[in-house]
Amino acid sequence: MKSIYALLIAGCVVIGLTACSKKKEPVVDPVVKDTPAKAVTSEKPAQTKEDSLASLEKERLEAERLEAARKKLQEMMDRLMSEDVYLDFDRSELTEEAKTLLTQVGEVLNQEPRFTITVEGHTDARGTEDYNLTLGSARSTKVKEFLSAYGIAAERMETISYGEEKPKQAGESEDAFAKNRRANFRVNVK
Amino acid sequence: MNKSLPLVFFLSMAIQVFASIDTIAVDVGISVFKTMPIGVVPFTEPSGTSLDWPDEKPHEVAERDLNLSGRFEIISVPKFDLVKLSRARAKFYVTGKIEKALNNKIKMDFFLYATQSKDLILGESYTVSLMDSRKAVHEFIDKVIYQLWGAHGVASTKLAWVSKIDGVKQIVVADYDGFHRRQLTFDSTISMMPVWSHDNERIIFVSFRNNKPQLYIKDVATGTQKRLFKKFEQTFSPAVNPKTGEILFSAISGGKTDLYVGDPETQQSRRLSFLKSSQTSPSWSPNSSEIIFTSDRGGSPQIYVMNSDGTDMRRMTFMGRYNERASWAPTGDRIVYTSMDDGKMNIYTCAIDGSDIVQLTSNSGNNERPSWSPDGMLIAFSSNRSGSNQIYIMRRDGSNVTRITQGGDNTAPTWSWYPIENQTKQKEGKE
Numbered sequence: 276m277k278s279i280y281a282l283l284i285a286g287c288v289v290i291g292l293t294a295c296s297k298k299k300e301p302v303v304d305p306v307v308k309d310t311p312a313k314a315v316t317s318e319k320p321a322q323t324k325e326d327s328l329a330s331l332e333k334e335r336l337e338a339e340r341l342e343a344a345r346k347k348l349q350e351m352m353d354r355l356m357s358e359d360v361y362l363d364f365d366r367s368e369l370t371e372e373a374k375t376l377l378t379q380v381g382e383v384l385n386q387e388p389r390f391t392i393t394v395e396g397h398t399d400a401r402g403t404e405d406y407n408l409t410l411g412s413a414r415s416t417k418v419k420e421f422l423s424a425y426g427i428a429a430e431r432m433e434t435i436s437y438g439e440e441k442p443k444q445a446g447e448s449e450d451a452f453a454k455n456r457r458a459n460f461r462v463n464v465k
Numbered sequence: 466m467n468k469s470l471p472l473v474f475f476l477s478m479a480i481q482v483f484a485s486i487d488t489i490a491v492d493v494g495i496s497v498f499k500t501m502p503i504g505v506v507p508f509t510e511p512s513g514t515s516l517d518w519p520d521e522k523p524h525e526v527a528e529r530d531l532n533l534s535g536r537f538e539i540i541s542v543p544k545f546d547l548v549k550l551s552r553a554r555a556k557f558y559v560t561g562k563i564e565k566a567l568n569n570k571i572k573m574d575f576f577l578y579a580t581q582s583k584d585l586i587l588g589e590s591y592t593v594s595l596m597d598s599r600k601a602v603h604e605f606i607d608k609v610i611y612q613l614w615g616a617h618g619v620a621s622t623k624l625a626w627v628s629k630i631d632g633v634k635q636i637v638v639a640d641y642d643g644f645h646r647r648q649l650t651f652d653s654t655i656s657m658m659p660v661w662s663h664d665n666e667r668i669i670f671v672s673f674r675n676n677k678p679q680l681y682i683k684d685v686a687t688g689t690q691k692r693l694f695k696k697f698e699q700t701f702s703p704a705v706n707p708k709t710g711e712i713l714f715s716a717i718s719g720g721k722t723d724l725y726v727g728d729p730e731t732q733q734s735r736r737l738s739f740l741k742s743s744q745t746s747p748s749w750s751p752n753s754s755e756i757i758f759t760s761d762r763g764g765s766p767q768i769y770v771m772n773s774d775g776t777d778m779r780r781m782t783f784m785g786r787y788n789e790r791a792s793w794a795p796t797g798d799r800i801v802y803t804s805m806d807d808g809k810m811n812i813y814t815c816a817i818d819g820s821d822i823v824q825l826t827s828n829s830g831n832n833e834r835p836s837w838s839p840d841g842m843l844i845a846f847s848s849n850r851s852g853s854n855q856i857y858i859m860r861r862d863g864s865n866v867t868r869i870t871q872g873g874d875n876t877a878p879t880w881s882w883y884p885i886e887n888q889t890k891q892k893e894g895k896e
Contacts, residue, residue, distance in 0.1 A: 401808050403789045403833065404657060404877070405702045405715065405746040406759060406766050408678055409722040412699070413743065416720035435677050436699060436717060440634075440655050 341389060341464055348383045349462045369417055381425035391431045394418045395459040398439050399452035411436030418458050500538045503531060504550045504558025504580060511565050519595060523602050527559055529642055530606040530620040533867060535842045535860040550580045559609060566592050575605040587612050599644060619838045623881040624845060625659040625668050626856055629874035636670050638685055643869030649683060660703050661881045663710030669703045680714060682729055694727050694734050702746050706753045713747040724758055737775040746790045757791045757800060768802055781819040796841035803833055812846055825863030834877045845878040
């Protein structure tokens with residue numbers, strides 16, 4: 276019974292308030308109307324100045340931790356690059372080594388939801404520039420799809436194709452070709 | 466004084482030798498084309514004073530034009546020589562007369578004569594600055610071609626290509642013979658895949674300035690530019706519709722590459738291919754009713770053709786594992802494309818049904834990115850046969866390969882269209 280009364284009173288108050296505001300509305304200048312709202316938001320941090328200092332410190336520590344984690348992930352990805360986990364010529368399928376390392380990358384990305392990654396697909400110099408852009412895209416997409424299947428949201432991964440434009444090693448040798456067929460990673464913090 | 470004379474002589478010799486090395490390399494292959502022998506007699510210059518020609522003498526420019534056109538066999542004679550010209554079956558010869566004119570200009574009179582009768586077939590007069598002398602010769606040679614072949618020559622057309630400048634790929638534009646080169650892009654990031662807009666006034670190209678391949682359009686004269694088709698993150702492989710100026714291109718969307726066609730003015734575009742595989746390197750048929758492109762739906766890149774609305778797709782190439790970047794001849798009868806065999810790229814042509822395959826380049830490094838001349842007689846391409854990437858022009862049958870760039874790293878030539886007035890003239894002639 277009491278709760279019904281409370282509800283009714285609350286309802287009356289709400290109606291009263293809306294009625295009030297409706298009545299006042301034509302009088303208040305719409306430009307001026309904005310300012311109180313702003314004042315409220317700017318007041319808040321002032322009220323809790325000490326809190327904000329503490330939170331700043333907390334943010335700083337968090338940033339440091341994130342940077343350390345980012346470095347760790349970047350190192351992991353650099354290793355992914357240096358472990359000769361390259362893709363076969365004219366193919367975009369991932370090798371078993373690539374899959375193992377990508378699983379570890381996926382783990383870190385799961386732990387750190389603020390990380391996003393850019394996957395750059397590259398090819399060797401053989402073939403046309405046009406088809407190599409397509410192939411680079413297919414390679415970076417394969418990496419993205421693998422991490423997607425691991426549970427990383429697609430929005431956290433951007434894919435770019437460089438085709439044959441950014442070789443890691445110059446020259447026309449088989450060795451250079453193999454080194455240039457790759458996917459590069461960049462870790463970004465949101 | 467006496468001692469310095471031999472030195473001066475030696476120096477001038479050295480310059481001479483250097484100049485001769487620096488001229489174009491010409492490889493006259495066996496041609497199935499019937500070429501027309503034509504005499505070239507050096508043009509008379511004003512006596513007493515010598516003119517300071519910017520690079521070549523006018524008759525040398527004329528010889529180069531006639532040779533590059535793929536239509537003539539040049540019979541060079543130091544002066545009119547009826548016996549020699551007749552023996553070589555040169556029924557016609559060109560010559561000219563240069564005079565000094567007012568305001569530091571020169572008056573250039575060009576003549577096309579019949580060898581036997583000495584009748585004047587064609588006479589043209591230009592009053593130009595020394596710098597514009599090449600342009601005047603180009604115009605005259607195109608008139609000679611029109612007179613003798615009834616077709617428009619390409620001596621006044623242009624090329625755009627990619628040149629590495631300070632290690633960065635930039636777009637350059639030049640006359641079709643490689644002279645009068647001018648840098649169009651000045652970015653610190655890669656620019657590539659240039660093509661000419663329908664009116665020859667702008668270049669559409671791919672820039673990596675946002676760290677992704679994206680299409681831009683840049684005005685050749687003013688340098689104003691804008692990004693095209695912004696709703697896509699990654700766009701490349703532009704091809705301009707020869708009738709409407711619309712742009713066919715590849716865009717990466719949802720992890721795969723597909724073909725789109727868009728209007729550079731309104732920036733509106735629509736998708737043309739809906740396959741699970743990737744599609745790239747589109748090119749229009751000359752009447753723009755069909756499109757050829759590359760698809761890897763069969764597991765390796767092969768050339769396909771479809772109607773310009775995306776319907777009725779069929780495969781065109783079946784030989785080899787890697788056929789890419791097809792381009793339809795302006796004459797409509799052949800297709801030029803690049804094929805990879807043993808890791809080497811070579812240029813081939815075939816009939817529009819994929820039959821009658823002819824290999825145009827072989828045993829000479831990588832040969833890539835063929836581009837038709839607007840008259841369909843010639844193909845410009847890049848090759849690393851000399852040890853570095855350079856631009857070459859050859860006849861459509863692979864003969865008469867002529868290098869037009871020296872030094873540096875030059876790739877991906879694309880030929881301009883005919884000037885608009887010729888485009889309409891051609892149309893009228895056909896209808």
